[in-house]
Structure formats: C-alpha cells, structure tokens
Amino acid sequence: MTQLLETAVFPGPDREKRSGPGGVFYRPVSTLTKGSGLALGIAVTWFSILVLIPLSAVVATALAGGWAAFWDTLTNAQTLAAIALTLGEAALVTVVNVVIGTVIAWVLVRDKFPGKRLMEIVIDVPFALPTIVAGLVLLGLYGPRSPISWDVANTRTAVFLAFAFVTLPFVVRAVQPVLEELEPEVEQAARSLGASGRQALTRVVLPALAPAIAAGAALSFARAVSEYGSLVLISGNLALRTEVTSVRILTYVEGGQSAQAAVVATVILVVALLVIVALDVLQRRVARRG
Amino acid sequence: MNAKARAGWLAGVVAVATMGLAGCSSAVGETSGAPDAEATSLSLVGFAVPKAANNAIQTLWAQTPEGAGVTWVESYGASGDQSRAVEAGLEADYVHFSLEGDVTRLVDAGLVDPTWKDNEQGGIVSSSVVVFVVREGNPKGIDSWDDLIADGVEIVTPNPGSSGSARWNILAGWGSVIADGGSEDDAIEYTTELFNNIVALPGSGRDATSAFLAGTGDVLLSYENEAILASQEGEPIDYVVPDSTLRIDNPGAVLKDADPKAKAWLDFLYTPEAQAEFAKLGFRPVIDGVTVGEVEGANDPANAFPTPGTLLNINDDFGGWSEANPKFFDEDNGIVTKIQVETGKSS
Numbered sequence: 001m002t003q004l005l006e007t008a009v010f011p012g013p014d015r016e017k018r019s020g021p022g023g024v025f026y027r028p029v030s031t032l033t034k035g036s037g038l039a040l041g042i043a044v045t046w047f048s049i050l051v052l053i054p055l056s057a058v059v060a061t062a063l064a065g066g067w068a069a070f071w072d073t074l075t076n077a078q079t080l081a082a083i084a085l086t087l088g089e090a091a092l093v094t095v096v097n098v099v100i101g102t103v104i105a106w107v108l109v110r111d112k113f114p115g116k117r118l119m120e121i122v123i124d125v126p127f128a129l130p131t132i133v134a135g136l137v138l139l140g141l142y143g144p145r146s147p148i149s150w151d152v153a154n155t156r157t158a159v160f161l162a163f164a165f166v167t168l169p170f171v172v173r174a175v176q177p178v179l180e181e182l183e184p185e186v187e188q189a190a191r192s193l194g195a196s197g198r199q200a201l202t203r204v205v206l207p208a209l210a211p212a213i214a215a216g217a218a219l220s221f222a223r224a225v226s227e228y229g230s231l232v233l234i235s236g237n238l239a240l241r242t243e244v245t246s247v248r249i250l251t252y253v254e255g256g257q258s259a260q261a262a263v264v265a266t267v268i269l270v271v272a273l274l275v276i277v278a279l280d281v282l283q284r285r286v287a288r289r290g
Numbered sequence: 291m292n293a294k295a296r297a298g299w300l301a302g303v304v305a306v307a308t309m310g311l312a313g314c315s316s317a318v319g320e321t322s323g324a325p326d327a328e329a330t331s332l333s334l335v336g337f338a339v340p341k342a343a344n345n346a347i348q349t350l351w352a353q354t355p356e357g358a359g360v361t362w363v364e365s366y367g368a369s370g371d372q373s374r375a376v377e378a379g380l381e382a383d384y385v386h387f388s389l390e391g392d393v394t395r396l397v398d399a400g401l402v403d404p405t406w407k408d409n410e411q412g413g414i415v416s417s418s419v420v421v422f423v424v425r426e427g428n429p430k431g432i433d434s435w436d437d438l439i440a441d442g443v444e445i446v447t448p449n450p451g452s453s454g455s456a457r458w459n460i461l462a463g464w465g466s467v468i469a470d471g472g473s474e475d476d477a478i479e480y481t482t483e484l485f486n487n488i489v490a491l492p493g494s495g496r497d498a499t500s501a502f503l504a505g506t507g508d509v510l511l512s513y514e515n516e517a518i519l520a521s522q523e524g525e526p527i528d529y530v531v532p533d534s535t536l537r538i539d540n541p542g543a544v545l546k547d548a549d550p551k552a553k554a555w556l557d558f559l560y561t562p563e564a565q566a567e568f569a570k571l572g573f574r575p576v577i578d579g580v581t582v583g584e585v586e587g588a589n590d591p592a593n594a595f596p597t598p599g600t601l602l603n604i605n606d607d608f609g610g611w612s613e614a615n616p617k618f619f620d621e622d623n624g625i626v627t628k629i630q631v632e633t634g635k636s637s
Contacts, residue, residue, distance in 0.1 A: 076622065078631055136500060144505035153506055154490045233501050236490035237449050240634030250493065251451035254370050255621055256395070 055269065061262035073263040081240040082248040083264065085159065087271055089244075090224035093163040097220045098213055101171025108172070109179040124173075126166050131229025134165055139234045154236030159244060162231035163224040170223065171216030178212040207287045214283035218276040225268050330551045331361045335376050336386035337369035338496075339515065339571075340416055340540070344386065346567040347559065356554040368494060370454050376401065376545075383548035384555055386415060386540065388455045390604075390611050393541045406543040412605070415542035415559045416573040419598065420462035422530040423502065423510040423517045430508045433530055435466040438509060439483040446507035448498040449491035450619060450626055455538075456495065457619060459511035460484075460626055462536035464618075465602040469534050478625065485633040503527075513538055518572030518594070521587030529589065534600040536607075540573075569594070 032040065062070065073079060107113075108120060126134065138161060140146075143153040152158045182205065190200040228246035235242040245264050252261035334344065344364075351357030365372065365380065373392035376382045377399045385402075387393055393413070396402040407413035424432050430443060438445060448456035463484050467477040490506050492498040495516060502510040503525055517529035542559060544552045558564055565575040569582045574595050585594030608614040618626045 078627075078634070081634075136504065139501065139504045139506070153501075232493040232497055233504070236501075236506075237452070237493065238488075238491060238634060239630045247449070247452055247493065251449070252621070253374075254452050254454055255619070257621060260621070 058262050058269070059266050061259055062266040065259045065263075069259065070263050073260045074267065078239050078243065079245075079248050079260075079264060082243045082245045083267060085156065085243070086225055086245040086268070089156065089159050089163055090221050091275075093160060093167055093224050094217050094221045096164060097167055097171045098217050101168070101216060101220075102175050102209065102213060104172045105175035105179055109176060110184070124169055126168050131166060131227070132233070134230040135162065135233040138162060138165060138230065143234060153234050154238065154242060156242055158234040158236070159231055159242055162234060163227055166227055166230055167220040167223050170220040171213060174212045174216030174219070175209055178209055182208050203289060207289050210283040210286035214279040218279050221275050221279075222272045225272055329359050329361055330549055331363060332383045332549060332552055332555065333363045333365070333381050334384050334386065335365045335372050335380060335382040337372060337388045337540070338366040339388075339519070340386065340568065340573065341366050343416070343568045343571045343573065346570070347564045350563055350567065351555060351558050354558065356551065357558065360551055360555075382545055383552040384542065384544050386542045388538075388540050389457075390539065390541050391454060391615065393543050394611075396543070396545070401545050402543050403546055407541075409560075411560065411576045412539070413541045413543060414539040414576050415556075416540040416568045417576050418513040418515040418538040418540075418573055419531060419535045419601070420459050420538065421512060421514045421517050421535070422532060423499075423512045423520070424528050424530060425508065426526045426528055428528050428530065432509050434532055435463055435480075435534065438463070439480065439487055443487050443509060444489040444507040445484065445487045445509050445511065446490045446492070446498050446502045447488060447511035448495045449493055450630075451491075453492075453494045453498075456491075456498075456511075457614075457626075458513070458536055458538045461604070461608060461614065461618065462511075462532075462534075462602070465536055465607050466532070466534040466600070468607070469600045469602060478629065481626065482629050482633060485629050488633075514574070514595075515572035518585065518587040522572075531589075531596055531598055533598055535598045535602070537574075537601055537603045539604060 074083075104123070108116065108123075129137075138158075139153060141148075142150055142158070142161060144151050152161060187200045187204055190204045191197070195203065226246060227244070228250070231244065232247065235244065237243050237247050245268055249261045249264050252258070252264065336344065341364075348357075348360075348362055352360065363381075365375070365382075367375075369388040369392050372380075373385070373387055373395050376385060377395055385393065385396065390413075393402060393406065397404050397406065422432055422438070424430065430437075432438065432443065437443065447459045450456045450460050460481065464477045464481055467480045468474075472480070490498075490501055492501045495512065498510060499512065499516060499520060501507075503520070512529075514529070514531065517527065520527055521529075542556060544556050560577055562575075562577065562580045565577055565580040566582065569575055569580065569585060572585065572587065572594075575582065582594060584591045588594035590596070602608075604611060604614060616624070618624050621627060
C-alpha cells in the first residue's frame with residue numbers, strides 16, 4: 001500500500017532506492033526532525049479528520065446492530081444483487097481501463113498526431129463534469145433518442161458505460177508521467193541485446209509501468225463502486241437488474257435505516273480495500289520480473 | 291521519536307485544529323452578525339419545487355403588518371435530505387416538505403410540536419394529485435390506470451425506495467383498484483403488472499422527469515404541479531388526470547423554538563392570496579374560496595384543477611403514512627417492495 005502510494009507520486013528511478021533491502025525506512029529508530037515531525041502531525045490530523053474518523057464511524061454504525069442484523073441486510077435479495085452488480089461492473093470497467101487507459105497513455109506520450117493536444121485536455125473532462133450532467137449527456141447519446149440508434153438505457157450496459165465514463169482518466173493520468181520518464185532508448189537497448197518485441201514489452205516496459213497501472217486501476221475501481229450521479233438517469237435503477245449499491249444505500253437512508261446503509265457501505269469499503277491490496281501485490285510481482 | 295520531533299508533531303495537530311476552529315468561528319460570526327433589533331430573520335427549509343411560490347408569497351406577506359421587515363434565509367433541496375439536515379442541526383423556523391414523514395422525523399427529534407397537524411388542513415399547506423405525463427398528443431392513448439398495464443406501454447416513475455414522494459404514485463394505482471371494488475389480491479395483481487411495465491425507476495421525481503424528457507418511456511407517473519411546471523417551461527408533453535387518483539399532501543410546520551413571526555407566516559399561508567400563488571405554480575389550493583386565475587401550462591388554463599371522479603387521500607383510504615409505510619414499503623416485507631423484487635426476477 002505504502003509503496004503503491006509512493007510510486008504513484010514518485011514514479012521512476014527513485015523507487016529502487018526506496019525499496020532497497022535494509023534501507024533507512026526499515027530501521028526502528030525514528031529519523032524525524034522537527035520539521036518533518038510538524039509535517040507528519042499535519043498529515044495525520046488532516047487524514048484523521050477526513051478519512052479515519054468518518055470511515056470508523058461508518059464501520060461502527062454497521063456493526064452496532066450485531067452480526068445478525070449485518071447478515072440480514074446482506075442476504076436481502078435486492079441488496080445482494082446490487083452488491084454483485086456493482087462489484088462485477090466495477091471490476092470489468094477496471095480491466096477495460098487498464099488496457100485502454102494504458103493504450104491511450106502510450107498514444108499520448110509516444111505518438112505525434114493532429115488533435116493530440118486537444119485529446120490531452122479533453123481526457124480530464126470526466127473529472128470536472130458534474131456527474132448528473134454526465135448522466136444526462138449519456139442518456140441523450142445512448143438512450144432512446146440516441147442519434148446513432150444505440151439505446152442501452154435501463155440495461156446493465158448503461159451501468160458499465162457510466163462507470164467507464166467517470167473512471168477513464170485514472171489509468172491514463174497515472175501511466176502517462178511514468179511513460180514519459182521511460183525513454184524509448186531503453187526498449188531499443190533491450191532489442192539490440194537480442195530481446196524480441198514481446199520480451200521488451202513484458203520484461204522492460206510493463207514492469208516499469210506496473211506500479212502506475214495498479215495505482216490507476218485501484219483509483220478506477222474505488223471510484224466506480226461509489227458512483228451514483230452519472231448512472232441514476234440512464235441505468236433505470238431496476239431491482240435485481242440494474243440497481244447499484246449507491247442507490248440501495250440511498251434507499252436505506254431514505255427509509256431511516258442508517259445501520260443497513262452503513263452495512264452496505266462497509267462491505268463496499270472492505271472489498272475496495274482488498275482490491276487495492278491485491279493490485280499492490282500483483283504490481284510488485286510484475287515489477288520484479290523486470 | 292525524540293522530544294523535538296514530538297513538539298513538531300503536536301504543533302502540526304494544533305495547526306490543523308486552529309484552522310478548523312478559525313473556519314467555525316467565522317461561520318458563527320456571520321449568523322450572529324445579523325441585525326436582531328427591529329428586523330426579524332426567518333429560516334425556511336423546504337423541498338425545491340415550490341420555491342417560486344414561496345418567494346411570491348413572501349413578497350405578499352411583506353406588505354402586511356406582520357410580515358413587514360422580515361428577511362428570509364432559505365434552503366431548498368430534496369425533501370428527505372432537507373429534513374435530515376434540520377434534524378442534524380440546520381437552523382429552521384419553518385419547514386415545507388413533500389411528505390409527512392419528513393415532518394414526523396422532526397417531531398421524533400423533539401424539534402416540532404406533536405400537535406403540528408391540529409389545524410383544519412391537517413398541517414398540509416400545498417397539495418396536488420397524481421397524473422400521467424405523456425408524449426405530446428398522447429400517441430398511446432393513455433387515459434386510465436388500466437391503459438398503463440397494456441402490452442408495450444413503458445412506464446417511468448421515481449424509485450419508491452429512494453424517493454419517498456414516489457410512493458404517492460404507486461399508492462394511487464393501488465387505490466384505483468380498491469376504489470373500483472377490487473380486493474387486495476386484485477390490487478397486488480394490478481401493481482405487479484404495473485411494475486412489469488416500468489422501464490426506469492430514477493432516484494427522485496426530478497430525475498424521473500429528466501429521464502422521461504430525454505426519451506425514456508411512454509408515460510411518466512408524476513404530480514400535476516410537476517406536469518404543469520414542465521408545460522410552463524415549454525416541454526413537449528401532455529398530461530392526463532385519471533378518473534381515480536390520489537391527493538398529494540405537502541406539509542408545512544413551524545419549529546418549537548422558532549421566532550413567533552413564523553407562526554404568523556404559517557397562518558398567512560392559509561389565506562386565499564397565498565394559496566392563489568401556489569395555484570399559479572400548479573398546486574391545488576388546500577382551502578375553499580381561493581380565486582384560481584388562469585394557470586398557464588394546465589390542460590385547460592381556465593379550469594386548471596378539474597375534480598377527478600374519485601379523489602383518494604392518504605388518511606381516509608390508507609390509514610395515514612404511519613400505516614401505509616410499513617405495510618407497503620417496509621424494506622423486507624412491504625407489499626410493494628416484494629412486488630418490485632418479484633418483477634425484477636421474472637424479467
């Protein structure tokens with residue numbers, strides 16, 4: 001996890017030094033100076049106010065009713081279907097993002113083509129657009145009045161589409177700076193030393209990109225499972241078919257059942273955490289092949 | 291950690307805490323800075339649709355002795371969210387919600403007196419009825435509840451789970467069967483067929499209208515006032531008031547520790563002038579003797595609010611929300627919840 005964050009922020013050659021065995025970070029003695037102590041204090045307090053305390057409150061609310069109540073909520077057919085749909089679609093979208101996002105980053109970094117600058121800018125639009133506006137646009141383009149006659153409104157494809165729209169930039173933006181640091185000469189060197197194109201890719205390029213791809217994938221998955229605004233208009237929120245967990249949570253909140261809402265939120269949080277850890281393990285493995 | 295570092299660590303905590311406090315104190319300063327001598331400031335917290343009517347009534351009220359010089363702090367949003375915000379401490383003198391349950395929440399929290407409903411209108415300040423919004427010219431010829439369950443009719447209605455107010459729509463359909471002499475089993479059968487024709491259940495009434503206007507479905511279950519408002523805004527829709535429908539009641543209440551002026555405001559809402567302002571926006575008056583002028587956007591602007599053959603209401607026909615909510619919408623055993631799951635499985 002720590003490495004995931006570090007490499008996302010400081011990609012490139014720095015990493016070697018940081019993860020060296022017996023490195024300074026693993027010594028039990030604190031190396032904090034007065035200045036870095038101040039920074040750590042600010043970081044921990046800020047992090048607690050915004051993340052640790054609210055998340056603990058959610059988990060505490062979920063567990064307050066005991067395991068029986070927890071289990072009851074999870075075995076509700078509608079809730080279970082919503083959790084399965086949300087996690088399934090989020091996983092699918094993440095896989096697609098890993099492939100397409102890396103390709104887009106590759107194209108943006110390595111290729112020169114007209115409209116490249118525009119693409120650079122437009123790629124971030126899903127970050128900035130209020131999600132309800134995104135929902136309206138998607139419904140207008142891929143709904144019953146689709147100008148290209150492609151109507152996916154109120155189907156699971158619509159859920160996928162909305163997830164894909166809001167998570168598109170994550171992998172691209174994570175991979176792009178790392179790829180910029182990775183000189184094409186490295187690949188050429190690998191090729192001239194006898195590596196095939198495929199070997200150069202899997203042994204040189206991918207290991208270097210793996211941490212960034214994993215970081216982007218983790219963000220992408222986490223963002224997808226929590227999405228609400230962009231899909232409420234186009235997914236139809238049909239029970240057992242297109243209803244996602246955020247709609248279930250809203251239903252519980254609206255019905256005054258905050259404990260049940262917290263249970264669903266906790267399940268999603270735990271799964272998101274597991275996915276992030278799994279991605280970190282995976283990227284370490286791939287990176288080691290380099 | 292050495293002493294120096296510990297001091298730094300603590301300083302960091304203090305720095306952030308100070309930032310937080312600074313943020314709070316400036317917010318407090320803003321509210322207490324309001325002049326409190328002559329001018330009274332009232333806080334209105336409500337659901338979004340009647341904002342324009344509320345503002346027009348505020349202007350009228352300002353011309354009366356009680357209302358002169360009152361300034362308003364207003365907050366509008368989704369009814370349930372607004373109610374939860376007041377419960378959590380949002381300052382309010384007067385609240386206007388789309389559902390009684392949102393006021394009941396404040397009664398339970400000790401913020402609104404339990405006797406708030408004890409007036410002639412039962413605490414209701416604005417009302418409407420459930421209608422069918424259809425495409426311009428009503429191409430599918432939808433006039434009655436029976437037409438809704440015909441093959442190939444696609445229905446959009448807000449989600450009765452997440453949108454409390456969507457519950458009016460489903461109960462109106464249910465009630466039409468009972469009013470026709472049908473049994474509960476008949477009503478269950480009807481509601482099941484209704485859900486089989488539902489193609490989208492957007493999160494709120496507004497979302498449902500947006501989805502319908504973007505082309506989803508043949509008919510939108512909605513409120514008369516929403517339909518009139520959409521027509522006023524020039525949307526290409528028609529609407530049908532079915533022969534049997536349910537009256538929608540929007541409650542208004544004054545909080546226990548509200549400024550005394552708030553009570554005068556509530557009384558003013560029950561005057562014909564105030565109700566006429568609601569009528570202009572498509573809400574049906576809750577008192578007699580209101581001169582309803584031309585209502586732009588209504589099917590017949592001169593007779594904007596035709597009386598339906600059967601007009602059900604939540605108290606007499608469903609035993610009030612305290613009975614209807616658990617019976618129909620309980621998360622596990624509610625009749626409608628079960629139908630929703632059943633129809634989800636079958637398709």
